[in-house]
Amino acid sequence: MNLVRSELLKIRTTSTWWWLGIGALLSIALAFVFNAWVVNETLSGNGESLGVTGEQATPAAQAANLYTSGQYLGLMFVMLIGILMVTNEFFHQTATTTFLATPRRTSVILGKLVAASLLGFAFWLVTTVIDLAAGALFLSLNDHGTLLGEWTVHRALLFNLLAYAIWTVLGVGIGTLITNQLGAVITAAVLYLIGTQVVGLLFLLLANWLDTMSVIKWQVIWPAAASQIMISGGESEMTPAWWVGALVLVGYALLSGVAGVLITRRRDIS
């Protein structure tokens, strides 16, 4: 498809993806070192002191965590790429050129969404290959075995892929809603990094006030929380089932995609 090719070429011919890629690599490195330390502590029986207990303390869950190192910031970086794919058009006034070449604006946005998902996939692939190589090496060297046969590990990797694709799409949606580049990037990054903590705190306060922990489940309406719930799996009193998280996330992606198409169709480009 021509439009997807054009969108991927747009990304390849600027240095943006390069910087975000470096950011993602750095966050992998940092997260991997931290997660490796947690694995070692937990599997040598010190999990309690780190607050890692129950299902999370099993070797499989720990391996899954290690093999998805760097996804927390990685998801933010792919979201930022999605945002930049749209806001760049307005920041550099290339929207005119883009819509002259393709007056069917729905196709343009769909092209961006497909290109964004492909890019999310590429980021996931690179992240996962690095994590698998480093993780398997680390686990074997510490006599835990690679644990690559575990379903928990497989499912974490697969859902991580879904998360990468969805967050890039979400980024495109945000970009169409907030076309101001700086505004969109800052809003999204702040909401992702700080908003998640604030939402968690609010729900904790709400749970205290209502005197029921089950209300914490509703954190899932916040995309970043939904993403965590989807990837980590494991239902409890405070976390809903993984598929609730998946549904919420897919819902946000669809909503922002449709909103993006509708807004872009009506917008005057001047």
Place this chain on the structure above:
Amino acid sequence: MSDGQRSPTRDGQIVVSGLTKVYRNVRAVDNLSFTVEPGRVTGFLGPNGAGKTTTLRMLLNLVTPTAGEATVGGRRYADLTDPLRHVGAVLEASSAHKGRTGLNHLRVICAAAGLPKRRADEALALVGLTPAAKRKFKGYSLGMKQRLGIAAAMLGDPRVLILDEPANGLDPEGIRWMRGFLKSLAQQGRTVLVSSHLLSEMQLLADDVVIIAAGQLVRQGPVDQVIGSMAQGVRVRVRTPQADVLTAALKAESVTVATDEHGTLLIGGVDAPTVGRAALTAGVELHELTTERPDLERVFLELTAGKADIR
């Protein structure tokens, strides 16, 4: 063919009919209708804020009209299959990603329009930008940016060219190049619509003009006809120390005589030889005797006088 029937739209003809755009309370474009013919350069003129850019953007489906329609070769821009193969447009000079090279900018457009990659190289060569192909856009001068915009418009080898203020930021050499380039395109039978407020340049370049003010059509037609249609035709400019004597001598002829702030006479309704003969007969000493033809600028200013207010 009956009188009321309109001639069928020709290939490459631009037809604007009843085009209107209302922004909040401002009628930026107000029931505007005109046609642009292939094989000619048409100047689209109007004071700042007259609605030129909005009109062009409506023609290109970038801005949605409040009412009316604009077509190229009988079809709306949005309905064209492969629009870049029909219409090339240069709207603003600064429209490329600053970190992307000129060549890559064109390749991105080729990819989106399904044009072969080599068209990017060919278009760069056409505007003489090949040496700067691998340079990033932020390092381009204004003139180079304009040339890149034209290269982008030429990628699909279109029949119709639409340019919004293409001379902005060009040096005299660049302006002369642009003039020759656009004229040659029109000679090849293409339609060329150029908006501008550089009237002297337009007089050299355009075959036809469409003049708008306050969003409305003021005059349309071939440049010569539009200039000739003005009441104030040819004037004769005379400097003489004996203005009174000459004025009296010319009374016999049906002339209009005006005096400017330097005491120079501006005489209408008569040609220079007649004035010279009258002066000789009356023994009047002349310091200057010049024929002043009305130019596009004078006509434009008279036509749009009082309509250029900020709205």
